[in-house]
Structure formats: C-alpha cells, structure tokens
Amino acid sequence: MGDRIRLSSSLLLEQRAWQVILDREGLEWSQPQPPSARGEESFSVPTSEIIAVEETEIDEKQSNRRKWRKMSKRHAFTVYYMKRKRPHCWRCKEATFWCVDEQLCNQWIQALKELIDSQTSRPKRLLVYINPFSGKKQGQRIYEQKVAPLFSLASISTEVVVTEHANHAKDNLSEVNLANYDGIVCVGGDGMFSDVMHGLIGRTQKDSGVDQNDPTAPLVPCKTRIGIIPAGSTDCICYATVGINDPVTSALHIILGDSQPLDVSSVHRNKTFLKYFVSLLGYGFYGDVLKDSEEKRWMGSVRYDFAGFKTFLSHHYYEGTVSFLPATHTMGCPRDGRSCKTKCRVCKQSKRQLEQLQKFEKDRHGYDRRNQWHVIRGKFLAINAANMSCACPRSPKGLSPSAHLADGCADLILVHKCSRFNFLRYLIRHTNEDDQFNFTFVEVYRIRKFHFTSQQLEDSDDIHNMQKKHFGRFCSDQPTCCCTFSGSTWNCDGETLESPAIQVEVHCQLIKLFARGIEPPSKYEESPSMVQDRSYVGRL
Numbered sequence: 001m002g003d004r005i006r007l008s009s010s011l012l013l014e015q016r017a018w019q020v021i022l023d024r025e026g027l028e029w030s031q032p033q034p035p036s037a038r039g040e041e042s043f044s045v046p047t048s049e050i051i052a053v054e055e056t057e058i059d060e061k062q063s064n065r066r067k068w069r070k071m072s073k074r075h076a077f078t079v080y081y082m083k084r085k086r087p088h089c090w091r092c093k094e095a096t097f098w099c100v101d102e103q104l105c106n107q108w109i110q111a112l113k114e115l116i117d118s119q120t121s122r123p124k125r126l127l128v129y130i131n132p133f134s135g136k137k138q139g140q141r142i143y144e145q146k147v148a149p150l151f152s153l154a155s156i157s158t159e160v161v162v163t164e165h166a167n168h169a170k171d172n173l174s175e176v177n178l179a180n181y182d183g184i185v186c187v188g189g190d191g192m193f194s195d196v197m198h199g200l201i202g203r204t205q206k207d208s209g210v211d212q213n214d215p216t217a218p219l220v221p222c223k224t225r226i227g228i229i230p231a232g233s234t235d236c237i238c239y240a241t242v243g244i245n246d247p248v249t250s251a252l253h254i255i256l257g258d259s260q261p262l263d264v265s266s267v268h269r270n271k272t273f274l275k276y277f278v279s280l281l282g283y284g285f286y287g288d289v290l291k292d293s294e295e296k297r298w299m300g301s302v303r304y305d306f307a308g309f310k311t312f313l314s315h316h317y318y319e320g321t322v323s324f325l326p327a328t329h330t331m332g333c334p335r336d337g338r339s340c341k342t343k344c345r346v347c348k349q350s351k352r353q354l355e356q357l358q359k360f361e362k363d364r365h366g367y368d369r370r371n372q373w374h375v376i377r378g379k380f381l382a383i384n385a386a387n388m389s390c391a392c393p394r395s396p397k398g399l400s401p402s403a404h405l406a407d408g409c410a411d412l413i414l415v416h417k418c419s420r421f422n423f424l425r426y427l428i429r430h431t432n433e434d435d436q437f438n439f440t441f442v443e444v445y446r447i448r449k450f451h452f453t454s455q456q457l458e459d460s461d462d463i464h465n466m467q468k469k470h471f472g473r474f475c476s477d478q479p480t481c482c483c484t485f486s487g488s489t490w491n492c493d494g495e496t497l498e499s500p501a502i503q504v505e506v507h508c509q510l511i512k513l514f515a516r517g518i519e520p521p522s523k524y525e526e527s528p529s530m531v532q533d534r535s536y537v538g539r540l
C-alpha cells in the first residue's frame, strides 16, 4: 500500500461540510472554516483503530432538508472505529459521511477497505468456545448479542462450539486443524481459558514432539492467539491483561488484532505433568477458598465471598518447605512500583536477558553461579505464585501489582502464620492503594522456578524411608495406598489441584493473547471526542 491511498475530499457529516483526509496513518476530518463560536474542530482515527467501512443507504425520509433531495441522490458510507470511552473501556463508534458523487463515494469505500485489509495482524477466521455455565450463565447471550455482531461487522468468520462438559474445549483442540483459524476465542471465566490454553499448549507440544511430562523440556511457543470474552466469576486473566472485564472491549481487541505475549508456568510432580497456569497458583488461603467454593457453584460468583469468609475464620496454616530460584535476568522487582504496561520495556528486556542466560546455562550444562536456590521452611497461611498482577474487580491492583505479563518471572508471595487480625489487614490491602508486602509476616520474591513440599509429605517420606529400610516395600509403592494428607489444595488459575509436592517453572511468553496489556492513562487523555457519539452495540 502506498500513496495510492491518499484521499482528500469535502464530505458531509451530520449536515455539515468537513474536509476529510485519508492516508496510510488514518482518517481525519476537520471543519474547513471553523465557526468561531465552536472553535476549531478536528478529529482523527488511526488506521489501527478503524474497524470497518460499509456503504450506507441514506433514509431520505429522515432528512427534513428538502433542498438536498431536490438536488440529487446522496451516496454515503459509514466508518466504524474504536473509541476509548473511559480508562480501558472501548466502544465501537460510527461516522456516516456522504456526498452526491457516487463515484467519489465508491472511491472512499474502496480506499478504506484497502487500508483495513493492509492490517495483516487482524484475524479473519476464529474458533469460538462458549461455556454456557460460566459466571451468571450469560456466556451465550453475551456472545450472540454483544460480540457476534461486531465480528460480522469486521467480516470475521467464526466456528462456534458451545461446550457440553468440562475439558470439551481442551479435547476438541487436540483434533481440530489449527491452520484453519487465525485465533481461538473463549467465552467464559478463568477456568474456561485454562481449558483452551491446555488444549492449545498440549497440541503444540504434541505436534512438535515435546514430552510435557519432562519438566526440563523447553516448551514450543504457541502461534495461535487466544482471545478472552469475559463471562466468568472472577475474570482475572482478562482483567489483568486488558484492564477491564468487558465483553465489547475484548471483542474489539480481537478484531483489531492486538497481540500480548504471556508467560505460562508449568506444574509438575516429579516426572508427571500436572497443569499450567498464567495467573495464580495459590496454596493455603486461595486453595481452600476455591475448594470450598466448588460446592457452592449454584451461588454464582458470590460463592467466593462466602467461601472466603469461611476460610478466613478457619485460619488454617500449613507447614512445608518452599525452595525457589530467584530471577536474575530481570531488572524489575516485586516492590518497585513499575507495573506492566502496553509494550512493556521490562518484559522486552527481561526476555532478551533470559535468552542469553539460558544459552549460557546450556553451554555450561545448567551451571551458573547466579543460580542459587533459596530454601524457606515455615508455617504458611498462604503461598501464592502470581504470574501476572492477578488484578480483578475484587482487587483492582491484584495480588502482586508490579508483576509482569511477559518477563519470564512469577512473584512468589509467602504469607507466614500470623494473627487473624493481621491476615485481615493483609487481605484489605488487596482492595486499596497500600502496599500489601509491607508486613513482617509477608515475603515476596521474583522467581523463575520454585518447589514446594508439605510437611506431611516430608514426614511420611522420612517414615517411608525408614520403613523401607527396615521392612522393604511400603505404601507409596502401592496404588491402593490410603495415606491422607491434611494439607491444602492448590488453586491453579481457578482449578483445584491436589498435590503435596510440586515443581513450578515459568515459561517466558509461551502463548499470545488478543490484548495489549494495560494502557497508560495518557492514552485516554489523547483520545479525541468525536463528532458522532452514537454507540454501535456498546450499550447492549
């Protein structure tokens, strides 16, 4: 595309004449001679924010200006574009331009279409999975009423699968031809995203011959992007990567072809792969809240408040050993206040440095003097590994406000045993501006890998070893073993995971989302107030 796309014409919009210019950068319209009372009016939409163009039939009856009808037939086209309504919240707006010259009108439509087609990162074919039972069970309605009309406006073809059971999306992804799609969309909550992500990562590894059970195997990054239409109970992954849980905003990020790389952490027990997570892996408090809330699914998202209150009162602590490998490749740290923003420099540089470090480690067969494992043994109310901020409507800054989406690190938060009052103070700080790490009983580290073993398992291992020595085989060798551990469970992106021992490793930028991270506030100040403020589907 070159200078061929450069048009400058006088067109009418809302009965006023505007000088309208289209070039590679975008569309601009301004008043040739601004009426002094109004001041100069000029509006622009960058190419990357133009959604679609359509030829428009002008309803002549609507016009009370008979003189135009007398003159000649009007020819019109409507430009649909993204507009920032308030921080992080996007809407689709429209502006209908017209003129009496049919050829000129067609020329504009053609040029705008060419410009839109030049945006090669935009998806054309999407595979959509809808969980009809997420959150308030509105997934299907949200998709059909708010999202599908926008996809069809943007000429995106879709194949829609309404899931019938848990893991449906994951299983389906193991057999579909991924080459047929430019992206996968999941409509639901964090659990639904987890299903899709496991399907996609598993499929990519299988196709590349990587064994997911091998905790040392470097994983192959997934090419297909995932879009999240939030319709769940917490919607943490959407909120922390877009800044809001709003279906229309997410649909627009997908249509405009945004791309946000995301770290994924793997959880293994010895040589068995258990799960991946992108937001929170939590033991103790968040594990117990999740486990308790699962029996209360019928309550919807309030289940978490009930379970949270109950778990808070029970005030269980868990003994165990955490060992971790601190991240040495990143300049960021959990309390530096440098939160992850669109086109984050910390993420970019960290990835580069991690690649160098990994190459260095490979050359030295894993050895690097900076690789010092730290070991902390204790009694914990909560052990949280936050791969991202984990911001959500309940906690707008999240569990670790300065965690990054794509730096190859997770923030490991250890909440040691403390009084109920202090734990409540800690929880309350998730909802306000105060630093939740500024407590003597809270430690936070930026890490690349960590291991956890519960005290019960350590004790039983000691007994096993002793008994093995003296009596031969013992129960852990038997599949029928009935040893029970009174440990907690893991909350792994909102899915429960029972394992008294795990090894976790962060995989830098393993997947990509249709998102752009958190836009800094200046973006909203820059956003022009447009002439026509009619929302297309935004208010549905």
Ligand SMILES: CCCCCCCCCCCCC/C=C/[C@@H](O)[C@H](COP(=O)(O)O)NC(=O)CCCCCCCCCCCCCCC
Residues within 6 Å of the ligand: 189, 190, 191, 192, 232, 233, 234, 235, 236, 279, 280, 286, 289, 290, 304, 305, 308, 309, 312, 390, 392, 394, 395, 398, 399, 424, 427, 428, 430, 431, 491, 492, 493, 494, 495
């Ligand atoms: C006193 C107020 C305390 C508010 C503390 C809020 C902390 C919220 C942090 C949320 C981190 C979320 C991490 C993400 C988790 C999700 O993946 C996951 C699944 O999402 P999905 O259902 O959409 O699939 N969601 C969850 O695990 C839910 C976590 C929600 C925890 C809520 C805890 C409420 C605690 C209330 C304590 C009340 C104490 C009152 C004492 C007088």
Ligand SMILES: Nc1ncnc2c1ncn2[C@@H]1O[C@H](COP(=O)(O)OP(=O)(O)O)[C@@H](O)[C@H]1O
Residues within 6 Å of the ligand: 130, 131, 132, 133, 134, 135, 136, 162, 163, 164, 165, 166, 167, 168, 187, 188, 189, 190, 191, 192, 193, 195, 231, 232, 233, 234, 235, 494, 495
């Ligand atoms: N049709 C279905 N029936 C039952 N469970 C389902 C279905 N589709 C998906 N699931 C499972 O429901 C779980 C929760 O889904 P999610 O969309 O996160 O809702 P919520 O945010 O309300 O927890 C996920 O683990 C997913 O595998």
Ligand SMILES: [Ca+2]
Residues within 6 Å of the ligand: 263, 387, 388, 403, 404, 405, 406, 407, 408, 409, 410
């Ligand atoms: Ca990270």
